[in-house]
Amino acid sequence: MQKPFQKVGVLLGGCSSERPISLKSGQAVLKAISSLPLDVVAIDISTENKEIITRILKDAQIDIAFNALHGRFGEDGEIQGVLDELNIPYTGSGVKSSANCMDKSITQNILKNSGFLVPDFCVFDAEDEIDDELIFKRLGPSVVIKPVCEGSSLGVGIAHDKKDFQRAFEQAQKFGQKVLMEKFIRGREVTCGIVAEKCLPVIEIKPKSPFFDYTAKYQKGMTQYTVPAKLNSDQTKMIQESAINIFRTMACEDLARIDFILTEENQLYVLEVNTIPGFTETSLVPMAAKVAGIDFQQLCSLILNNAYAKKKETNHTAMVH
Structure with missing residues (x-):
């Protein structure tokens, strides 16, 4: 039986301030899926010129893109728009969802108007x-x-x-x-990853610095992670249900990570929706997936297969209508 897709382009790098993180995520994905029976290529997006990017993507002749671009032109709907125009399936959320989630003020307004608790x-x-x-x-x-x-x-x-x-x-x-x-909301910082519409175990984040900043995120030993988080069953259920409802409210696809603060009064505040969360083997979503019995290679495959099936379904629906 022929595989649904054969050639995968891993998009990495980018021109944003998050380029170093994107390179790490992309290299980790490349390493993980290179041993699969697939033709895998790295595509370093080092420009924001859409004509040049279009030419690079056309020349690569890929069946699907694994988007590991963080920040501007990776998470904000721009690269998604280019891929849509070329009819190349890709992992992650679409143009509008990506743009909305990238802009924290838009995210907060949408979620507030949808009944979720957000900080003033x-x-x-x-x-x-x-x-x-x-x-x-x-x-x-x-x-x-x-x-x-x-x-x-x-x-x-x-x-x-x-x-x-x-x-x-x-x-x-x-x-x-x-x-x-x-x-500033005082409480426990927790995060919940979602892959293919399913919640992963909740992680509690305890940084040694006053909050989970860039250093706490990326410098070894600066943060303690507990997965699954030490919560009672009602708290876990509340966080996971909120995460999946936020995922749907923001029209996310394939994967996302939702960050929260859980207060002593058991109130759950939404901080952020990450449509392309960090994706090295030690990043939060892969960490939670591992606890759920999904190794890094399986996780990458699951996201690719989900994205490809979703894209084909969308194209079929468009043709029918």
Whole structure:
């Protein structure tokens, strides 16, 4: 029997500030699927010129793309639009879902309007004059400041006073035109990965630094992960049900990771929806999958097969209508 697809292009690199992370994710995927009976090629996207990218993808003659691009032009719907135009199936969410999830303010508004708990927040242009006293009055004594469109916790800081505020705002400004400020919610940080519409075990994240920043994420020994998280069955159920409902509300596909804060009062606040979460063998989604009995190669295969079947189904439906 002929396989549904033979040639896989792993998209990696990119031009965003998350390029180093994307290279690691892409190389891990390449290594994992290279021993499968597939023709696997690495495609380093080192430009944002759509004409050049279109030519590169056409020349590669791939049957499906495994998208391991993080950040701008990888997670924001741009590369998805190019792949759609070329009718190349790809892993992950589509154009609109990717764009919505990449913009934290859009995500928060959609989820808030859909009945999910999100921290109180406000959005500013990087050039705006900000009244820090007013912000503290509105959002509380501790404020999280982050770029609207960045991943890997790049440019994220917590402000407890005027000095912190200025430093954190200037840091966030370096990573984009818009800055999100939100109320700091005290509680346990938990995350739930979803693959092929199914929840993985919940992970609790305990960083040694005040919060789960870039260093805590990527420097060995800076964070303690507990999987499955030490929660009671009701808490686990609440987190997993919320995660799958958020996945559907945001129209995500194939895989995502939803980050939450669980308070002492058992309230669950949504922090973020990651449509292309980190994807090395030690990243959070593969870590949870391993506990569920899915090794890294199986995980990559599951995502590829799910994406290919979904794309073919979409094309068939479009032709019927």
